[in-house]
Amino acid sequence: MSETEGFGEPHDGPAGRRPGPVPPTGAGEPHDGPAGRRSGPVPPIGAGEPEGGAQINGTERIRVLVVDDQGLVRAGFRMILEAQPDIEVVGEAADGLDAVAAAGRLRPDVVLMDIRMPRLDGLEATRRLAGPGVADPVRVLMLTTFDLDEYVFEALRAGASGFLLKDLPREDLVAAVRVVARGDALLAPQVTR
Numbered sequence: 121m122s123e124t125e126g127f128g129e130p131h132d133g134p135a136g137r138r139p140g141p142v143p144p145t146g147a148g149e150p151h152d153g154p155a156g157r158r159s160g161p162v163p164p165i166g167a168g169e170p171e172g173g174a175q176i177n178g179t180e181r182i183r184v185l186v187v188d189d190q191g192l193v194r195a196g197f198r199m200i201l202e203a204q205p206d207i208e209v210v211g212e213a214a215d216g217l218d219a220v221a222a223a224g225r226l227r228p229d230v231v232l233m234d235i236r237m238p239r240l241d242g243l244e245a246t247r248r249l250a251g252p253g254v255a256d257p258v259r260v261l262m263l264t265t266f267d268l269d270e271y272v273f274e275a276l277r278a279g280a281s282g283f284l285l286k287d288l289p290r291e292d293l294v295a296a297v298r299v300v301a302r303g304d305a306l307l308a309p310q311v312t313r
Contacts, residue, residue: 181208182301185228187219187245188263189237193286197232200290207297216240220248223258229301233280235264235271243271243278250279261300272307282306 186197186209194212201207210226213219217240223231231249235242242262250257261282262275275283281300284293284307299306 181206182230182297183208183210183226183228184297185209185211185213185219185222185226185231187213187216187222187231187237187242188234189214190234193234197293200293201232201297204294207294214238216242216245216248219245223249227258229259230281230297231258231260232297233260233262235262235275243274246275246278246280250281252279254279259300259303261296261306 184201184207186194186201188194188197191214194214198209198212201209210228211222213222215237219231219233219242220240231246233242233246237245242264246260246262248254250260257279259281260279261284262271262280263284263286264271265286272283281303282296282305284296288296296306
């Protein structure tokens with residue numbers, strides 16, 4: 121199987137490349153063949169598409185940035201989210217520094233953020249993207265394997281819109297992204313007990 125058929129192309133951080141065919145995302149978005157890579161520079165926010173995301177069949181798509189230091193976890197989240205007609209993964213990052221840079225460049229509707237990562241953890245990255253005093257905050261949905269009260273409180277203080285544990289069912293992940301994209305807050309039921 122060739123790389124353009126869906127396997128072998130790496131997910132290497134904020135560039136947000138994805139393997140396999142990509143469904144059309146609207147007029148005026150250049151693509152470089154079946155691998156779905158954009159050609160040329162990333163257009164400015166809102167250029168050629170309505171505010172809040174690309175239009176597909178008349179419905180708004182939620183733009184998501186996936187941030188986790190484990191490539192396999194990022195790939196899994198990407199597959200789950202991109203299986204939804206109303207969600208588009210616009211990029212990936214492997215640590216908090218790359219997440220802050222990618223969010224500034226891509227302006228996603230939701231950042232799906234791990235807590236424990238190298239270079240800059242998810243809590244500090246969230247503070248920089250959504251914390252007090254941020255002029256144009258991004259909605260951040262924290263995901264972690266650690267059910268620790270201090271993480272929950274610190275994530276919310278840092279500006280996170282939601283907090284979930286990674287062992288949740290895929291339907292709950294998709295629903296959580298939609299809830300946070302609407303501007304609502306969300307906590308995993310396990311952390312409220």
